[in-house]
Amino acid sequence: xxxxxxxxxxxxxxxxxxxxxxxxxxxxxxxxxxxxxxxxxxxxxxxxxxxxxxxxxxxxxxxxxxxxxxxxxxxxxxxxxxxxxxxxxxxxxxxxxxxxxxxxxxxxxxxxxxxxxxxxxxxxxxxxxxxxxxxxxxxxxxxxxxxxxxxxxxxxxxxxxxxxxxxxxxxxxxxxxxxxxxxxxxxxxxxxxxxxxxxxxxxxxxxxxxxxxxxxxxxxxxxxxxxxxxxxxxxxxxxxxxxxxxxxxxxxxxxxxxxxxxxxxxxxxxxxxxxxxxxxxxxxxxxxxxxxxxxxxxxxxxxxxxxxxxxxxxxxxxxxxxxxxxxxxxxxxxxxxxxxxxxxxxxxxxxxxxxxxxxxxxxxxxxxxxxxxxxxxxxxxxxxxxxxxxxxxxxxxxxxxxxxxxxxxxxxxxxxxxxxxxxxxxxxxxxxxxxxxxxxxxxxxxxxxxxxxxxxxxxxxxxxxxxxxxxxxxxxxxxxxxxxxxxxxxxxxxxxxxxxxxxxxxxxxxxxxxxxxxxxxxxxxxxxxxxxxxxxxxxxxxxxxxxxxxxxxxxxxxxxxxxxxxxxxxxxxxxxxxxxxxxxxxxxxxxxxxxxxxxxxxxxxxxxxxxxxxxxxxxxxxxxxxxxxxxxxxxxxxxxxxxxxxxxxxxxxxxxxxxxxxxxxxxxxxxxxxxxxxxxxxxxxxxxxxxxxxxxxxxxxxxxxxxxxxxxxxxxxxxxxxxxxxxxxxxxxxxxxxxxxxxxxxxxxxxxxxxxxxxxxxxxxxxxxxxxxxxxxxxxxxxxxxxxxxxxxxxxxxxxxxxxxxxxxx
Amino acid sequence: xxxxxxxxxxxxxxxxxxxxxxxxxxxxxxxxxxxxxxxxxxxxxxxxxxxxxxxxxxxx
Numbered sequence: 001x002x003x004x005x006x007x008x009x010x011x012x013x014x015x016x017x018x019x020x021x022x023x024x025x026x027x028x029x030x031x032x033x034x035x036x037x038x039x040x041x042x043x044x045x046x047x048x049x050x051x052x053x054x055x056x057x058x059x060x061x062x063x064x065x066x067x068x069x070x071x072x073x074x075x076x077x078x079x080x081x082x083x084x085x086x087x088x089x090x091x092x093x094x095x096x097x098x099x100x101x102x103x104x105x106x107x108x109x110x111x112x113x114x115x116x117x118x119x120x121x122x123x124x125x126x127x128x129x130x131x132x133x134x135x136x137x138x139x140x141x142x143x144x145x146x147x148x149x150x151x152x153x154x155x156x157x158x159x160x161x162x163x164x165x166x167x168x169x170x171x172x173x174x175x176x177x178x179x180x181x182x183x184x185x186x187x188x189x190x191x192x193x194x195x196x197x198x199x200x201x202x203x204x205x206x207x208x209x210x211x212x213x214x215x216x217x218x219x220x221x222x223x224x225x226x227x228x229x230x231x232x233x234x235x236x237x238x239x240x241x242x243x244x245x246x247x248x249x250x251x252x253x254x255x256x257x258x259x260x261x262x263x264x265x266x267x268x269x270x271x272x273x274x275x276x277x278x279x280x281x282x283x284x285x286x287x288x289x290x291x292x293x294x295x296x297x298x299x300x301x302x303x304x305x306x307x308x309x310x311x312x313x314x315x316x317x318x319x320x321x322x323x324x325x326x327x328x329x330x331x332x333x334x335x336x337x338x339x340x341x342x343x344x345x346x347x348x349x350x351x352x353x354x355x356x357x358x359x360x361x362x363x364x365x366x367x368x369x370x371x372x373x374x375x376x377x378x379x380x381x382x383x384x385x386x387x388x389x390x391x392x393x394x395x396x397x398x399x400x401x402x403x404x405x406x407x408x409x410x411x412x413x414x415x416x417x418x419x420x421x422x423x424x425x426x427x428x429x430x431x432x433x434x435x436x437x438x439x440x441x442x443x444x445x446x447x448x449x450x451x452x453x454x455x456x457x458x459x460x461x462x463x464x465x466x467x468x469x470x471x472x473x474x475x476x477x478x479x480x481x482x483x484x485x486x487x488x489x490x491x492x493x494x495x496x497x498x499x500x501x502x503x504x505x506x507x508x509x510x511x512x513x514x515x516x517x518x519x520x521x522x523x524x525x526x527x528x529x530x531x532x533x534x535x536x537x538x539x540x541x542x543x544x545x546x547x548x549x550x551x552x553x554x555x556x557x558x559x560x561x562x563x564x565x566x567x568x569x570x571x572x573x574x575x576x577x578x579x580x581x582x583x584x585x586x587x588x589x590x591x592x593x594x595x596x597x598x599x600x601x602x603x604x605x606x607x608x609x610x611x612x613x614x615x616x617x618x619x620x621x622x623x624x625x626x627x628x629x630x631x632x633x634x635x636x637x638x639x640x641x642x643x644x645x646x647x648x649x650x651x652x653x654x655x656x657x658x659x660x661x662x663x664x665x666x667x668x669x670x671x672x673x674x675x676x677x678x679x680x681x682x683x684x685x686x687x688x689x690x691x692x693x694x695x696x697x698x699x700x701x702x703x704x705x706x707x708x709x710x711x712x713x714x715x716x717x718x719x720x721x722x723x724x725x726x727x728x729x730x731x732x733x734x735x736x737x738x739x740x741x742x743x744x745x746x747x748x749x750x751x752x753x754x755x756x757x758x759x760x761x762x763x764x765x766x767x768x769x770x771x772x773x774x775x776x777x778x779x780x781x782x783x784x785x786x787x788x789x790x791x792x793x794x795x796x797x798x799x800x801x802x803x804x805x806x807x808x809x810x
Numbered sequence: 811x812x813x814x815x816x817x818x819x820x821x822x823x824x825x826x827x828x829x830x831x832x833x834x835x836x837x838x839x840x841x842x843x844x845x846x847x848x849x850x851x852x853x854x855x856x857x858x859x860x861x862x863x864x865x866x867x868x869x870x
Binding site: 558560561563566573581584585586613673 | 823827828829830831832833834836842
């Protein structure tokens with residue numbers, strides 16, 4: 001057993017017990033020989049057996065217990081990866097390097113994305129390895145950059161292919177027409193030399209047009225695999241070599257098949273050409289996003305306004321934006337105002353008025369007015385760049401079903417070759433038909449089989465679907481959810497900020513035990529002003545309106561998550577929070593029981609204020625439900641999902657809010673840290689759960705859920721948890737996300753189904769299954785045409801996702 | 811730094827999210843598990859002092 005030692009930089013450790021947790025978890029993995037975690041240096045050294053456990057599993061284990069590993073990403077553009085069968089070959093080679101956490105190759109995007117441990121390996125070693133197995137790496141990026149390398153490569157390839165297609169089609173079709181007319185018995189010039197004419201006209205097509213297939217087949221052979229190229233090479237090669245033998249008089253045959261080989265290559269190339277043209281369109285969504293990024297910006301340097309390339313803009317630069325221009329950075333307006341069109345990022349069609357101190361994001365367009373913006377995030381940090389990066393990563397993603405397809409595709413070509421050999425053996429040796437017919441059937445089998453359609457079915461649907469989702473403000477980060485969406489049974493919504501606007505307001509104040517309402521506000525203000533909790537901020541806002549010139553610094557302050565705050569002011573202990581906190585201080589709540597009940601039945605959140613263990617009063621806070629919340633809930637219920645509201649709030653309050661929204665099931669009084677357990681319990685009962693919440697605060701429960709949906713509005717999209725992130729702060733996005741996820745999934749299944757059926761039905765026909773009965777011979781030309789059409793139809797079918805529209809009946 | 815009343819470890823009260831209030835005093839913990847253990851039986855830990863990490867971070 002050979003083991004490997006990997007050093008990992010850990011993220012998120014905050015106490016020594018974390019080290020023990022991680023060590024224990026690592027040691028519980030099969031294949032891990034030893035694990036040492038150093039709290040001080042935040043490093044882990046793991047010795048493991050790579051044949052039993054992968055680095056990815058180790059990293060996932062660390063993430064499972066709530067920490068993370070520092071990793072880097074590289075994005076390599078590989079020019080000469082052309083088929084789906086090559087993907088696992090490259091992936092496996094790269095994965096065998098130490099320090100590789102994850103690797104995805106895509107023949108559609110012509111790229112390889114690698115997640116690796118920078119302590120062990122480097123981008124360069126990855127590049128060298130990929131080149132060593134015969135691939136040409138044209139560019140290497142530390143991260144996916146705002147640059148459209150892919151489509152440039154695609155465009156170059158299309159231009160090159162176009163010439164070859166024209167040449168091949170002209171030669172092949174003229175030859176085919178000549179041969180067909182001649183065989184109908186019409187007298188043609190030089191008919192007696194038809195074999196030689198066939199040879200002369202078909203050879204350039206085979207050599208020039210077929211070159212890419214032969215090279216591809218050779219490369220596959222070198223890696224001991226067989227691909228689509230192998231099949232095309234064998235199919236056309238058989239027909240061509242047989243024909244030469246006939247022409248040379250080595251074999252007796254009434255016909256040659258020069259035209260068949262040439263026509264097949266011409267058709268397949270034409271198919272490839274059309275497919276590439278469509279492929280360019282599949283990536284349009286990302287391209288549109290990229291075009292939103294301004295290339296230049298006007299900044300103030302040394303008191304003067306200068307225009308600089310966007311890369312040179314730094315954080316804290318003052319950027320000037322004129323009407324009609326794209327805002328080049330994320331920032332805050334320091335001067336001026338104007339209407340900003342954010343439709344490309346949020347789908348919101350009406351430009352919004354932005355004033356001084358309002359935040360703006362890169363990629364939005366200033367419609368009117370003029371702005372000075374201080375840059376807070378530039379380059380790859382901007383929301384726009386993060387979205388582009390996420391979408392592109394997602395487009396590289398593979399849902400589990402594709403892994404199965406990849407496996408099948410790996411054997412596919414071999415199976416077809418076996419069928420071809422059987423076909424030939426049967427017809428020639430057993431059925432004893434003439435050699436030329438046996439060759440014809442064999443070539444047709446090789447040429448009609450289409451691993452391409454199988455390979456294209458999933459990635460094209462994902463690239464188009466994920467791109468369309470991004471246009472609608474929905475970032476699908478994790479492809480595995482596609483498989484879970486159709487199985488969902490339950491959808492859990494966090495209350496505050498998700499079902500409600502998250503802008504709570506103080507509605508009522510009641511004072512008891514001799515205090516006055518204003519006293520309550522004053523006390524609460526001092527105690528709460530250091531808290532970031534939205535309810536605390538609502539109190540602070542209200543207090544600032546009501547009182548002036550009152551300030552004191554608390555001598556002590558602490559907040560208890562899910563309960564409230566404790567402060568000492570002028571020697572008095574002030575406790576503000578819920579019942580649980582009051583109980584811990586043994587505060588008598590009876591004087592106000594009736595009022596509290598009434599407030600809660602109105603859906604208000606009640607906060608108690610106590611001074612030195614005595615109740616001073618209560619503050620009632622209400623948060624208005626979000627627009628569309630009622631419709632979204634009823635839509636999801638119509639779809640047969642169980643809708644649940646999850647909140648830390650009091651049960652009576654939560655029930656009142658739920659009633660307004662039409663939600664039947666409420667899980668209330670849940671501490672933030674226990675939300676994950678609630679989801680886990682549901683899953684234990686066999687429910688497939690989607691959780692909708694805030695991507696930062698609800699991160700653990702979003703991760704726990706089968707489909708975690710993060711409500712957007714956040715600026716650090718990349719850091720947000722969740723499988724799906726809604727960029728637009730609109731609850732309807734939940735429905736849109738689930739529906740488009742379902743649509744992408746259906747498209748993949750549909751595509752795969754037809755690709756399989758196509759092969760299952762047509763291979764036997766090509767092999768001559770119908771010949772004994774009907775005399776039907778599927779000539780290689782038509783086999784090639786059918787194959788080209790199947791790839792085109794899969795791509796075209798995926799493209800229909802571009803027009804997908806969110807449901808209207810919301 | 812204060813002591814976690816369950817496991818006895820040093821905890822930074824400004825950083826840990828795991829806190830609870832009992833009889834007017836705030837207690838700080840290194841983990842959710844210590845906090846849960848304390849909440850189930852606070853008197854035991856206050857009387858006996860820290861007992862190490864009996865069921866620390868085990869998988870639920």
